[in-house]
Amino acid sequence: MPDSNHAIMPTYGRLPVTFSHGEGAVLYDTDGRAYLDGVSGIAVTNLGHNHPGVTAAVTEQASRLVHTSNLFHIRLQERVAEMLSEATGMDNMFFCNSGAEANEAAIKLARRYGDRKGIAQPKMIVLDGAFHGRTIGALSATGNEKIRQGFGPLLEGFVRVPANDLPAIEQLGEPLADVVAVMVEPIQGEGGIKPLAADYLKSLRDMCTANDWLLIFDEVQTGNGRCGSTYLFEQLAVVPDVLLTAKGLGNGLPIGVCMARGAAAQQLGPGDHGSTYGGNPLCCAAAVAVLTALKEDNLMPQAEILRHHLIESLKQRITDPTLIADIRGRGLMIGIQPSTSTDSIVKRGLERGLLLNIAGGDTIRVLPPLIMSREQAGELGSGIADVLNEIAEQEPL
Ligand SMILES: Cc1ncc(COP(=O)(O)O)c(C=O)c1O
Numbered sequence: 001m002p003d004s005n006h007a008i009m010p011t012y013g014r015l016p017v018t019f020s021h022g023e024g025a026v027l028y029d030t031d032g033r034a035y036l037d038g039v040s041g042i043a044v045t046n047l048g049h050n051h052p053g054v055t056a057a058v059t060e061q062a063s064r065l066v067h068t069s070n071l072f073h074i075r076l077q078e079r080v081a082e083m084l085s086e087a088t089g090m091d092n093m094f095f096c097n098s099g100a101e102a103n104e105a106a107i108k109l110a111r112r113y114g115d116r117k118g119i120a121q122p123k124m125i126v127l128d129g130a131f132h133g134r135t136i137g138a139l140s141a142t143g144n145e146k147i148r149q150g151f152g153p154l155l156e157g158f159v160r161v162p163a164n165d166l167p168a169i170e171q172l173g174e175p176l177a178d179v180v181a182v183m184v185e186p187i188q189g190e191g192g193i194k195p196l197a198a199d200y201l202k203s204l205r206d207m208c209t210a211n212d213w214l215l216i217f218d219e220v221q222t223g224n225g226r227c228g229s230t231y232l233f234e235q236l237a238v239v240p241d242v243l244l245t246a247k248g249l250g251n252g253l254p255i256g257v258c259m260a261r262g263a264a265a266q267q268l269g270p271g272d273h274g275s276t277y278g279g280n281p282l283c284c285a286a287a288v289a290v291l292t293a294l295k296e297d298n299l300m301p302q303a304e305i306l307r308h309h310l311i312e313s314l315k316q317r318i319t320d321p322t323l324i325a326d327i328r329g330r331g332l333m334i335g336i337q338p339s340t341s342t343d344s345i346v347k348r349g350l351e352r353g354l355l356l357n358i359a360g361g362d363t364i365r366v367l368p369p370l371i372m373s374r375e376q377a378g379e380l381g382s383g384i385a386d387v388l389n390e391i392a393e394q395e396p397l
Pocket of ligand 1: 042097098099100101103131132133134185189190218219220221246247
């Protein structure tokens with residue numbers, strides 16, 4: 001459905017609901033109806049709505065100082081950098097405002113890395129099914145042909161290979177000489193919650209090290225507690241050279257980060273990159289509150305606990321187990337692939353007061369907040385089962 005307000009470009013197919021406020025895992029529409037949030041603003045409000053720590057930090061900071069620009073030192077930006085460094089082992093980082101911008105910073109960083117090695121036509125290996133954002137650089141790195149179409153000429157220098165297929169890289173032949181980096185999402189989010197195999201990621205790490213390529217992890221969606229650790233790489237025993245995040249870091253305040261270690265941390269110097277807003281005091285106050293709550297409130301273990309409750313409730317309520325073809329992902333990044341059509345799932349969910357989303361065309365992407373109660377997780381799981389049971393009854397395949 002295009003936007004009903006003609007003053008807005010109709011780039012989104014919006015659902016017919018407007019929210020007025022939220023509390024924890026529940027959003028309330030303008031008529032006062034409650035909805036259980038299984039989307040978290042697309043993996044953003046990982047701490048739920050109106051989180052006391054984030055609300056207090058943001059309101060206090062808003063009354064003190066919102067923005068200064070990076071012409072000056074920003075104490076809160078330094079604080080976020082220290083906290084992220086401590087959590088990830090990354091040496092330094094660049095602050096921006098979104099996931100796409102974090103990817104843009106990584107693309108520039110990788111190109112500079114190649115330039116310093118005398119590679120005039122640097123190439124980055126990216127994967128089929130990947131999503132890295134909508135700006136021209138990030139879009140060029142994105143695998144979905146449908147969203148790239150009509151926006152050419154796109155940025156050159158990306159070599160696309162199938163996911164989980166190491167020989168596909170080895171067999172590239174000549175272009176390998178100009179490769180500077182491999183960029184992947186450890187779980188492809190927009191592509192349909194498709195995890196990359198752990199041994200594939202380990203082999204990619206070895207391959208990058210052996211060839212002096214940078215390994216870049218796009219953890220814009222997998223990060224900030226969603227998968228049960230601050231960043232998913234911690235659970236994979238694979239350490240990237242460049243780590244990108246955004247989304248949940250600000251719990252709704254726009255912030256993105258491109259983190260780097262080792263040689264990757266030495267590529268961008270004064271004047272090489274910038275952002276007027278990037279890492280401003282207001283967004284960084286939110287990020288400090290998010291990182292503090294994730295740790296001090298011991299929220300990350302909740303990801304697996306709530307996942308378990310949700311999936312168990314789903315399985316208990318589903319009338320026919322063959323209605324679920326697959327369940328993927330980790331922690332609270334859950335992909336439920338039904339064997340039914342996915343066309344009416346979001347609408348039926350909405351009618352039942354559940355906020356759901358479809359990714360990759362055939363998968364229900366469930367991204368609830370980490371602060372959800374076990375009861376709410378169960379309610380979401382059984383609610384999804386009710387939707388699938390209803391579809392099986394009313395829309396037989
Ligand atoms: C893995 C990944 N990278 C990048 C992006 C782009 O982030 P943004 O929409 O903040 O530009 C997204 C957004 O869904 C994402 O999931």
